[in-house]
Every structure is written in structure tokens, then in C-alpha cells.
Amino acid sequence: MTPANQCPVPAAHKRLMDCHAMWHSLANSYMQPDTFRMHLNSLIQGLRNVTFVLxxxxxxxxxxxxxxxxxxxxxxxxxxxxxxxxxxxxxxKESDLELHSEAKIRWVADWLTKGERNFTFPPRMASREMLGAIFSDPGNPRVGIVTLSRRWVDKALPDYEILHATREVYIALGRLLTTAHEACRVESCTFETREPPCVTSRLTRDPLRCMEINPGALQEHIDLNAGAGIQEIIRPIPRDEKATQKARKRYGITELGKGDAMELTPKIMQAARTVLVRDKKHANFAWFLRGDDILDVMSPMYADQNAKYLTFHRLADRVETLRADGFIYLAETWYVTDHKYDENGKLMPARDRGRDRMEALQVFGATRDGRHITLTAPFSRNRFGKVVFGETLTDSDMDDMNYFGSFGPIIERWKAMDARGED
Ligand SMILES: [Zn+2]
Ligand SMILES: [Zn+2]
Structure with a gap:
């Protein structure tokens, strides 16, 4: 029996760590074709070597x-x-892979009515020409938002982007080595940490969150209504245990405890009501879960409706990178109790309804296996500015699917992950 803490398969384990480091080199050279090809060749061989040495x-x-x-x-x-x-x-034995660079355009005109549409163009085409090709069709009004990303694919695997494909192979090998360690009853083994510092000897069956497959740096967003680009800014905030304790005390709320997205949604609503009463306002929050584990929390901010559409696609990108199977979103929103239509017969969004709209706190929770819940807590402010809540409503009390519709990109992304068999 192998003693605990000693690696039973050191050669294979180190090769897997090599692959982790090489994957990052590959990602970092995305815009330099020859360097990219060089790192890809090394990575593909490195991945194969893991099983050879095992x-x-x-x-x-x-x-x-x-x-x-x-x-x-x-x-x-x-x-x-x-x-x-x-x-x-x-x-x-023969030669390089037949790599193709593609430009992919995702167009979201207004997802409630149109959904997202994707186009693929040859790489040398300028952005202006690509947009011209799409919007010269009178059936495609120049509204909404487009995201342009350039991506590498291999001719032999046309449906996968290369970083995505190699990450999947890495995940499969990581699981294989986890099994090998389990078979030898070794829970963990240590090798020197490398560059970048995320390359540690820790083994997991989950995808590594540092392997970002939808990096913002490779995407360009254009607001068609404004005719201008949208810049994405992500500000990482490390978790601060002291500040968390302080906040809990201020709001008089306890820890959320364990649970999946469906179980945490009501608890988050409870805590959010307390925060709103105290602060008179509440920021937007998104939680990403895998089973009962919260993998990441974000507080998205957007300036207008188009930026909001974009934000939900970027949250779906994050769901894919983290392979989250649960998602919770909290926001202050406008709430109406009936439907009104504009002069064109289109359903009027609550935000445009003027005086008959109410404020509400809304929490939406969903899981990859198809469950979802929307909790809505309408509130008003009395003449002293104090927040007064009505009863919290669940989906079944409301026929308003508009809020659920906002999460279309995340639900669609889960369906795509299911179709590819990514677990
Ligand atoms: Zn090991
Ligand atoms: Zn890493």
C-alpha cells in the first residue's frame, strides 16, 4: 500500500500539471497564430503523455x-x-492541425421576441464588413447588441473552439488521475507549485475555474442603437471574512447555510428584504453554484437595456466556464399586476408603465436539471421613506414570464452543455 501523502502516479501527475500550465500558455497566445500553434502542438502531445506514462x-x-x-x-x-x-x-507523424480562425457574431435584437442569432465569418473580414453583411438584409433591423469574437477551430472538430476542446480533454484526464489516486487511497499529494500559481497538485473532478473559456478580452461588444462599443469592466473583490461578519451584524442576518439554488433562493429573499429595509436600496447579485457549493458571486451593473441583455449573456458565459449547475439572481425591479399593450400591440415592459408600476425585490433561482423559482416581494415607501413590504409572491401567483425570460441565455447554455454531454 502506498503511504498517504505520497503520489502513486508521480510521472502522470506531473504531466497533467504540465498540461495545466500549457493550457494557460495557449490561452495567452490566442492572437498570435504561430505561437498559438506551437503551444497547441505541445499541449496535444502533453495530454496524450498523461495516459502513456500512466x-x-x-x-x-x-x-x-x-x-x-x-x-x-x-x-x-x-x-x-x-x-x-x-x-x-x-x-x-504528419503535420500540424488544420487550424481555422473564425469570427463569430452573436446578435441579440431583443431576446423576448427574437432570441439570439449566431453568424460565422472568415477571419480576414473587417468587423464593419461583417455587420454590413448581416444588416443589409431588410429583415434584420439594426437594433440591439452584437458581440464579436474571434476563435480558433480545427477542421477535424469544427463544432468546438480549441480552448474549450482541450479543456474538456484535460477535465477527463484530471478525473482519471483522481480515480487512480482514490484506487491507491491517496487523498492528496504535493508537488511544487508552478507558474502560473494556479498550477498546483490539487486534483479535482470539477473543471478548474482558472481555465476561462469565454474571456472578455476576446470579445468585442457593439450597441447598435447607440452605434458605439460597450466596454466590460470586471473588478475582482476577494472575500473578506471580517467584513462579512460586520455586514451580518449590521443587517442582523445569519449565514445562508448549505443548499442548492432552489433551497437558497428563499433564504436569499429573506436576507435581501432585511437589507432593503435597512438601506432603502439593494444592489444586483448573481450566485453561481455547483451542487451545494457557491462557486462565485457577482454584482452586475449595466447602464441600459442593451447592456443588460449583454450582461445576461456574459453571466451565461460564466456559468459555462464554472460549469455551474445552479444560478440565483437578485435585483430590484418594477412590478405590475396586469398586462398593458402599446399602440403596436406589444406587451409593455413594467419599466415603461409610469405611475401604475410598483417597486419589487425579485429573486430568481434555477438549476441545470430544469427546476426554477421566482420570488417577488412588492414594496412601497411610506411618507417617511420607510420601505413597507407586501407579501412575497411565488411563480404560481404570477403569470408574468418576462422575468424568467431574462434568464433565457443561461437556460439555453445549460441545454447546449447537456447536448455536448458535459457533466
Ligand atoms: Zn499525485
Ligand atoms: Zn490555472
Whole structure:
């Protein structure tokens, strides 16, 4: 038996760490075609080497045949794993992969009525020409927001962007080595941390959140109504335990406790009501969960409706990178009790309804397996400015699906992840 804390498969484990570091080098050279090709060639070979060196140790590893055969069986059925093996053979024996750079445009005119549409263009086309090609069609009004991203794909795997594809292979190998360590009853082993510092010996079955597959730096956003770009600014705030304690005391709220998105949503509403009464206002918040674990919290701010559409697509990007399976969103919003239509017969959003709209606090929770809940707490302010809450309403009390509609990009993203078999 291998003693605890000693790696049973040091060669394979170090190769996996190499792959982690190489993946970041690949991501960092995205806009330099030759450097990108060079790092991709190394990474593809590095990924293959993990299984090669693991197989060399097979006689020393308990139940190797059982768990390794299971891995091979899964890999045989995975187009990504087959691509990875074929690519390595190609690079070693023949030539480079046939990489193509594409420009992808996502257009969101008004998602309640139109949804998102995607276009792909050859790389050398200027942004202006691409927009011209889309909007010269009279059926495509020049409204809403477009996001332009340039991406690398291999001819042999046209549906996957390269960072995404190689990350999936890395995840599969990370799971394989986790299984190998479990088979040897080794919970953790230590190797020197490397560059970048996220390259540690920690093994996990979850995707690493540092492997960002939708980086903002590779996207360009244009507001078509304003005819101007939208700049995204992300300000990371490290969790501060002292400040958290202080805030809990100020608002008189307790820890949220454990639970998935559906279980935490009512608790968040409870806490948010307390905060609103105390502060008279509440910021927007988004929680990303995987099972009962909160992976990340964001406080999105946007200047107008188009920026809001964009924000929800960027939150969906984050869901994909973190592989979150639960999502909660909290916002102050306008609330109406009936439907009114404008002169064109279009449903009027509550925000445009003038005096008959009310303020409300809304919390939406959803899970990847298809459950969702919307809690709405209408409130008014008395003449001293004090917030007075009405009863909290659940989905079943309301026929208003507009709020749910805002989360379309996240629900769609989960469906795409399901279709690709990403768990
Ligand atoms: Zn190890
Ligand atoms: Zn990393």
C-alpha cells in the first residue's frame, strides 16, 4: 500500500500539471497564430503523455484493469477524446492541425421576441464588413447588441473552439488521475507549485475555474442603437471574512447555510428584504453554484437595456466556464399586476408603465436539471421613506414570464452543455 501523502502516479501527475500550465500558455497566445500553434502542438502531445506514462505503471496500481478499461470505454465514445488522440498522431507523424480562425457574431435584437442569432465569418473580414453583411438584409433591423469574437477551430472538430476542446480533454484526464489516486487511497499529494500559481497538485473532478473559456478580452461588444462599443469592466473583490461578519451584524442576518439554488433562493429573499429595509436600496447579485457549493458571486451593473441583455449573456458565459449547475439572481425591479399593450400591440415592459408600476425585490433561482423559482416581494415607501413590504409572491401567483425570460441565455447554455454531454 502506498503511504498517504505520497503520489502513486508521480510521472502522470506531473504531466497533467504540465498540461495545466500549457493550457494557460495557449490561452495567452490566442492572437498570435504561430505561437498559438506551437503551444497547441505541445499541449496535444502533453495530454496524450498523461495516459502513456500512466499505462507504464499499470502493474503497480490496484484494480488498474477495471478503472482504466472504464476510462478507455468512455474515451472511445467521446468525439473529443478521439480527436485528441488523432490530433496527437497527426502532429507527431504528419503535420500540424488544420487550424481555422473564425469570427463569430452573436446578435441579440431583443431576446423576448427574437432570441439570439449566431453568424460565422472568415477571419480576414473587417468587423464593419461583417455587420454590413448581416444588416443589409431588410429583415434584420439594426437594433440591439452584437458581440464579436474571434476563435480558433480545427477542421477535424469544427463544432468546438480549441480552448474549450482541450479543456474538456484535460477535465477527463484530471478525473482519471483522481480515480487512480482514490484506487491507491491517496487523498492528496504535493508537488511544487508552478507558474502560473494556479498550477498546483490539487486534483479535482470539477473543471478548474482558472481555465476561462469565454474571456472578455476576446470579445468585442457593439450597441447598435447607440452605434458605439460597450466596454466590460470586471473588478475582482476577494472575500473578506471580517467584513462579512460586520455586514451580518449590521443587517442582523445569519449565514445562508448549505443548499442548492432552489433551497437558497428563499433564504436569499429573506436576507435581501432585511437589507432593503435597512438601506432603502439593494444592489444586483448573481450566485453561481455547483451542487451545494457557491462557486462565485457577482454584482452586475449595466447602464441600459442593451447592456443588460449583454450582461445576461456574459453571466451565461460564466456559468459555462464554472460549469455551474445552479444560478440565483437578485435585483430590484418594477412590478405590475396586469398586462398593458402599446399602440403596436406589444406587451409593455413594467419599466415603461409610469405611475401604475410598483417597486419589487425579485429573486430568481434555477438549476441545470430544469427546476426554477421566482420570488417577488412588492414594496412601497411610506411618507417617511420607510420601505413597507407586501407579501412575497411565488411563480404560481404570477403569470408574468418576462422575468424568467431574462434568464433565457443561461437556460439555453445549460441545454447546449447537456447536448455536448458535459457533466
Ligand atoms: Zn499525485
Ligand atoms: Zn490555472
Amino acid at each position: 499505462q507504464k505503471q499499470k502493474r503497480e496500481l490496484p484494480h488498474f484493469e477495471t478503472w482504466y478499461t472504464e476510462f478507455q470505454e468512455q474515451a472511445r465514445h467521446s468525439p473529443l477524446m478521439r480527436w485528441s488522440v488523432n490530433s496527437r498522431n497527426r502532429i507527431v
